Amino acid sequence: MEHELREITLGGYRLSVDAARTRAYYAAQPPYECPCAGCRNFVQAVRHLPREAKELFDALGLDPAKPEEVCSYPGAREEAHGGAWYHICGTILEGGTPPAGQRFSEWVQAAEKFEAAFTGDHSLPAEDFPRPFFQMDTDFWLPWVLEEENPDGA
Numbered sequence: 001m002e003h004e005l006r007e008i009t010l011g012g013y014r015l016s017v018d019a020a021r022t023r024a025y026y027a028a029q030p031p032y033e034c035p036c037a038g039c040r041n042f043v044q045a046v047r048h049l050p051r052e053a054k055e056l057f058d059a060l061g062l063d064p065a066k067p068e069e070v071c072s073y074p075g076a077r078e079e080a081h082g083g084a085w086y087h088i089c090g091t092i093l094e095g096g097t098p099p100a101g102q103r104f105s106e107w108v109q110a111a112e113k114f115e116a117a118f119t120g121d122h123s124l125p126a127e128d129f130p131r132p133f134f135q136m137d138t139d140f141w142l143p144w145v146l147e148e149e150n151p152d153g154a
Contacts, residue, residue: 019061038072
């Protein structure tokens with residue numbers, strides 16, 4: 001596959017992204033599965049991401065419903081608060097060096113109730129994920145869409 005690198009700037013980050021290669025990798029992956037309510041809700045609720053967040057995922061070649069991992073945090077009954085991370089083919093050109101003692105150089109509000117940060121410090125990368133790559137971590141508030149009660153809701 002020919003590499004189609006494109007530069008994307010978001011906040012203080014300047015990224016070199018191969019969205020086509022990222023998209024091809026995720027298209028071949030099975031759906032994200034986890035039995036916990038927070039993860040099951042996430043996979044359904046990402047359909048309700050704000051337009052700006054959907055555009056970011058598209059520009060990066062990511063399927064928002066196929067994260068590497070999802071974490072649920074205490075939130076509200078009607079909203080799920082959490083984080084998820086994704087791997088992206090390409091490199092961080094600027095902004096990937098965090099201050100001492102921090103994991104990220106900055107969190108960028110990409111949309112209402114949706115923030116993103118980028119790092120070269122990878123968590124749980126698949127052995128077959130194309131190299132080079134970097135990671136996008138997210139912090140989100142999404143609607144609670146499952147019929148069951150939100151176990152993390154207050």
